[in-house]
Amino acid sequence: MTRLFLSVDFEDFAHDLKRLLGVWETGPLRVEELWQSFETIDGFLRSHGGSTSCAATFFCTGVVARDAPDLVAEIAKRGHEVACHYYFHDSMDLQSAETIDRMLGQARQALEEAGNTPVRGFRAPRFRLNRATPEQYRLIERHFDYDCSSFFASAQECDRFSREMGLTTLRILPLFMTPLAVKGPMVRLGGSYLKFMTSDLAGKLIERSEQAGIAPQVYLHPYEIVEPQSFMVSMDELAALGSAKAAYWVLRQSQWLNFGGARLLRKVEGLIPAGGLAGRLDQLVGE
Template sequence: MKDSCTPTFTLSIDWEDFGQILCRDYCSLITQPLKTIDRQTNIILDTLSETNQKATFFILGMLAQYRPDLVMKIASQGHEIAMHGQHHVNMRRLSRKEAHKDLSDSYNLITDIIGAPIHGYRAPYFSIDESNLYVLEILSEMGLIYDSSIFPMKLRRYGIANFNTSDMLYELPNGRSLVELPLTVIDWKQKKIPVAGGGYMRLLPKFYLDRVFRDLSKRQQNVMLYMHPYEFDTEYINCSENYPPGTSYSKTRTFIANMRWNLFRNSIRPKINALLQSYNFITCLKKAENVKKHTHSPTVLGCPQ
């Protein structure tokens, strides 16, 4: 039975191809994605259809340019299409001008594919922190309604310490406003613990996650789950299959990547299925629209110039 309470759960999919990104990182080449993205996308869509739930897909531009048919398939089933940037680069490494180009290229590509505007964004690697909050201003100037890039705790590679864990509408230095939908963390023994996606979802046991999400639901706390297509795939993934013949690459680095990304993937589908069957889910856009109606933080995100 799904809870009768106001829905606060959202499943977001960072729609990207594992092998394509690693080939870009390890070989400095952007290649066509493998056909495994078909299987992985279909698994997600079938899972959502079977549970009568909708999700938000943050579409990566360099994958969409090769597989616009899959983007259209996702949209045709009523799921929200949002953007994940064009080339899956760490936004902290880009200048404001470069960030604007990446976002604009992604927006134009995806809206051309689906023939409709998009309203939300998630930065690759959750790479929005105190150093580049101007990205939120760029998003607002493009007409987007929300962002979902901020981890509300400081981790080694990303996050903002002590950031508000609640969904909130914020004012920006450019005079516009934007809804931020942060990733879900929990308080445990006076520390914040990430629980709601990716490797955390793979590593944490199902009984523990069941208890965590049951408690979050009772407290009406926002829950933002984030997953990737490969995590739904139970077949072994070898990222080197994406490397063009004759490509020079580190076999040790590739072995470590394969070991890391195949770890505990078989546990994902039962965990996600249980959540989809137990709670009401809404898209990021619907959540952001609700937030705009009911919240408004006096905090200005960023520094006026």
């Protein structure tokens, strides 16, 4: 029987972009917009997720728990899994081991206190980890039961990587990646790739993922769910960059925020198996 998991990288696009560009202290989190996106996703799951599988996994950043603890509490209250998306939405592959260990610990504590629930899973921002050495995976292993930051073409490839990293307790729950054709470009099941690909192609990738032994999942972001302008960072907020760079980043945001989001939930609806969604990712790990 076909399965499909849904996860959400629950982050504030505007805050994270401003932090990336060095102007992140120009305003608070857009909590109202995060609430709106959560209510929309939760409503979608209750309408289309299936009679027994309307829960999903929300990978929340620690700053969301810090500034909107009642929102994280509500996510947990409604039966969804609260997982960790680091503290800030920073690229971990560029950070020291000391910083990563501290941020992982702070994020997990903030999320567990806000949600009043154990936090077992982790996904790295932008899926960026240093995969050349085991150091960052072992830091994740210190804090979490599973990691959902890596793409593989088969379960065997994932298992081999886990052994090479020397992991003993951390379970890697991979996302599926495959070439479209022999020597063709690699595509991922979820995220921006899902916005670009046709529903037929996405359905085929779900089938190929199961055949490869990888539990199929697609992932969403809050900025793909609400009105695109809700998470837009304005020219005024970017003024410190200078007019040329500010204009460039407004254009880049338009590309990210406007393309495909309005149709995304309808596309996901068409991919849901007859029996509904498979539920929370922690179900794949067990107790």
